[in-house]
Amino acid sequence: MEKKMPTIKEIARKLNISVSTVSRALHDHPSIGLRTKMQVKKLAAEMNYEPNQAAIQFKQGKTNTIGLILPNLREEYFYLAINGVEEVAFRNNYNVLISQSHDELAREEKIVEILRRNRIDGVLVSISKQTTHIDHFRQLARFNIPVVFFDRVPDVPGIHSVWCSLYHSTINAIKFLVEKGHKRIGYIQGPPTLNIKNERLEGYYDAHKALGLPAKESLVVTTDLLRSGNEAAMLKLLSLKEKPTAILAFNDNVALDALQVAKKKKLKINRDLSVVSYANWPVTDYLDYPPIASVEQFPFKQGVRATELLFKLLEKPGDLQPYENVVLESELIIH
Amino acid sequence: MEKKMPTIKEIARKLNISVSTVSRALHDHPSIGLRTKMQVKKLAAEMNYEPNQAAIQFKQGKTNTIGLILPNLREEYFYLAINGVEEVAFRNNYNVLISQSHDELAREEKIVEILRRNRIDGVLVSISKQTTHIDHFRQLARFNIPVVFFDRVPDVPGIHSVWCSLYHSTINAIKFLVEKGHKRIGYIQGPPTLNIKNERLEGYYDAHKALGLPAKESLVVTTDLLRSGNEAAMLKLLSLKEKPTAILAFNDNVALDALQVAKKKKLKINRDLSVVSYANWPVTDYLDYPPIASVEQFPFKQGVRATELLFKLLEKPGDLQPYENVVLESELIIH
DNA sequence: CTGTTAGCGCATTCAA
DNA sequence: TTGAATGCGCTAACAG
Numbered sequence: 273m274e275k276k277m278p279t280i281k282e283i284a285r286k287l288n289i290s291v292s293t294v295s296r297a298l299h300d301h302p303s304i305g306l307r308t309k310m311q312v313k314k315l316a317a318e319m320n321y322e323p324n325q326a327a328i329q330f331k332q333g334k335t336n337t338i339g340l341i342l343p344n345l346r347e348e349y350f351y352l353a354i355n356g357v358e359e360v361a362f363r364n365n366y367n368v369l370i371s372q373s374h375d376e377l378a379r380e381e382k383i384v385e386i387l388r389r390n391r392i393d394g395v396l397v398s399i400s401k402q403t404t405h406i407d408h409f410r411q412l413a414r415f416n417i418p419v420v421f422f423d424r425v426p427d428v429p430g431i432h433s434v435w436c437s438l439y440h441s442t443i444n445a446i447k448f449l450v451e452k453g454h455k456r457i458g459y460i461q462g463p464p465t466l467n468i469k470n471e472r473l474e475g476y477y478d479a480h481k482a483l484g485l486p487a488k489e490s491l492v493v494t495t496d497l498l499r500s501g502n503e504a505a506m507l508k509l510l511s512l513k514e515k516p517t518a519i520l521a522f523n524d525n526v527a528l529d530a531l532q533v534a535k536k537k538k539l540k541i542n543r544d545l546s547v548v549s550y551a552n553w554p555v556t557d558y559l560d561y562p563p564i565a566s567v568e569q570f571p572f573k574q575g576v577r578a579t580e581l582l583f584k585l586l587e588k589p590g591d592l593q594p595y596e597n598v599v600l601e602s603e604l605i606i607h
Numbered sequence: 608m609e610k611k612m613p614t615i616k617e618i619a620r621k622l623n624i625s626v627s628t629v630s631r632a633l634h635d636h637p638s639i640g641l642r643t644k645m646q647v648k649k650l651a652a653e654m655n656y657e658p659n660q661a662a663i664q665f666k667q668g669k670t671n672t673i674g675l676i677l678p679n680l681r682e683e684y685f686y687l688a689i690n691g692v693e694e695v696a697f698r699n700n701y702n703v704l705i706s707q708s709h710d711e712l713a714r715e716e717k718i719v720e721i722l723r724r725n726r727i728d729g730v731l732v733s734i735s736k737q738t739t740h741i742d743h744f745r746q747l748a749r750f751n752i753p754v755v756f757f758d759r760v761p762d763v764p765g766i767h768s769v770w771c772s773l774y775h776s777t778i779n780a781i782k783f784l785v786e787k788g789h790k791r792i793g794y795i796q797g798p799p800t801l802n803i804k805n806e807r808l809e810g811y812y813d814a815h816k817a818l819g820l821p822a823k824e825s826l827v828v829t830t831d832l833l834r835s836g837n838e839a840a841m842l843k844l845l846s847l848k849e850k851p852t853a854i855l856a857f858n859d860n861v862a863l864d865a866l867q868v869a870k871k872k873k874l875k876i877n878r879d880l881s882v883v884s885y886a887n888w889p890v891t892d893y894l895d896y897p898p899i900a901s902v903e904q905f906p907f908k909q910g911v912r913a914t915e916l917l918f919k920l921l922e923k924p925g926d927l928q929p930y931e932n933v934v935l936e937s938e939l940i941i942h
Numbered sequence: 943c944t945g946t947t948a949g950c951g952c953a954t955t956c957a958a
Numbered sequence: 959t960t961g962a963a964t965g966c967g968c969t970a971a972c973a974g
Binding site: 954 | 959960961962963964965966967968969970971972973974
């Protein structure tokens with residue numbers, strides 16, 4: 273029973289050649305005898321040799337790994353983003369180190385520290401809902417570790433970012449509802465920290481203005497995204513003297529909780545009340561009365577684009593590159 | 608603008624002391640002058656020094672990282688397992704390297720190779736549905752990298768494992784349905800590769816036997832777990848001359864698809880047809896007619912127990928330890 | 943085509 | 959209490 277993983281040194285000794293020859297053989301270096309090369313490769317395979325990545329990383333000062341920081345791994349939304357990231361990363365022979373901030377700033381800072389210790393080559397991040405400053409990410413940039421923000425992007429200059437604009441889709445969503453005959457549309461918004469670029473609300477108001485519809489402030493309520501908060505927000509809307517007949521919900525989770533509340537209140541879904549939401553949890557297929565439309569934000573594509581941008585930064589030397597901000601466009605999907 | 612991450616060597620030079628002194632100071636080594644120690648720590652903080660983990664790993668031959676291989680990151684089930692693993696790992700100052708096999712053997716083997724190159728200290732794995740041999744994991748064990756299988760565990764001797772037994776809960780599920788008055792209960796099973804220990808089916812048959820109920824073979828159908836397969840399986844059951852009045856579904860996904868089919872066939876859920884499933888996707892809260900009961904497999908707890916076992920193996924030297932197989936008990940949850 | 947050697951950052955053993 | 963020296967596995971520059 274073997275114990276330790278073999279090294280090129282052992283291979284060299286067994287073959288009575290030098291370690292550099294072994295190294296070259298394994299790397300298909302041009303100046304190497306075919307015979308020697310074959311011998312080495314054969315023995316390496318027999319011994320189950322695997323190069324010690326830690327040693328290579330150490331020597332080269334490069335880890336071939338990028339860090340991916342997400343708020344959580346629960347939402348299918350982020351799962352799709354991961355797949356986008358991994359696809360591009362693997363194509364470039366990079367590993368992806370996934371971690372979740374659990375939407376806590378302290379955790380996010382801790383993760384950045386760990387990534388820095390591990391000399392990760394670059395970082396992709398969708399910030400936590402507690403993240404009010406990005407000093408920890410600036411720190412990375414200062415040491416020439418490129419950082420690309422995506423999806424949940426802080427609204428400050430001097431960063432690279434990829435995100436999906438919600439403004440036009442929100443306008444389309446409101447138009448869609450108004451065309452369906454709705455005159456009072458409630459909006460359940462997320463917590464202030466997630467309304468970074470407040471496109472949902474802007475779209476909501478601008479659409480109302482454009483359509484000549486009054487947008488009462490009482491129709492906009494806020495949730496902390498917990499189930500209790502979602503329900504409370506919905507109850508608040510339903511307790512208005514002039515109840516909304518349609519709801520724009522911050523995301524699918526909010527929408528589902530809102531629908532539950534509506535059903536408990538004996539409202540008939542899609543007659544008394546319709547819901548449109550921003551997609552993050554595509555479970556709606558299985559509902560009897562799902563949201564009638566969703567704003568799709570293409571997390572997979574965002575992941576791909578963000579990673580491509582990161583690799584572009586990784587390839588180029590130095591940090592003199594202009595900050596790049598890629599904006600994708602969301603889409604209103606009518607079910 | 609700084610470029611490179613500082614090293615202890617630079618700190619030593621700036622302070623005109625030796626690197627070993629710096630190293631000791633940063634590690635709170637007992638034999639170090641308080642004054643020197645403070646100086647070093649102060650400068651290190653100012654320079655934003657972070658130890659080069661790659662160098663430490665290289666030097667120590669230890670990465671303080673465990674690999675976690677999962678079939679996917681889509682199911683909330685695995686998300687909960689991850690949280691269990693991370694909790695224990697972080698408590699032990701370990702990092703977790705998460706990767707998905709996407710239920711492909713080739714991918715799983717590739718991941719194992721990468722983990723081996725990275726000299727991961729230990730591995731936790733829930734095998735892919737294609738995994739018919741575990742040579743690649745034996746390889747790890749051979750080099751003293753402990754492997755703990757959990758949740759989806761191969762049915763072979765000579766491994767460490769943590770899993771959740773489904774036998775008794777399945778019996779309880781059938782009993783529960785029979786007590787509700789059902790006489791024909793269909794079972795939609797997963798693909799052969801996932802019926803490793805075939806507890807669901809055994810429980811299904813044994814319960815029938817114990818209750819003196821005939822279990823016709825036509826009541827057992829198979830799906831590949833794709834939506835199309837789930838629907839086909841359900842249609843097959845519904846096309847029987849003697850239709851089942853209740854269904855035991857391999858998991859929530861299967862249950863949801865089955866329910867959809869039933870609804871399309873105008874069956875009244877919970878009157879014409881009831882469904883019980885094995886929980887992996889707790890979305891059922893939001894359904895109008897969810898499964899009436901679920902078998903809970905406690906993924907978080909499985910993750911915790913598996914990781915604890917792994918650390919136990921990591922602590923002990925050598926590989927002479929007896930193989931440990933932890934079996935948790937699932938639970939029938941009635942909604 | 944192949945061998946020799948240096949050095950990456952750090953912890954650690956041995957001396958002082 | 960501190961310094962000097964060593965070596966972990968590997969790559970690459972240089973010498974032959």
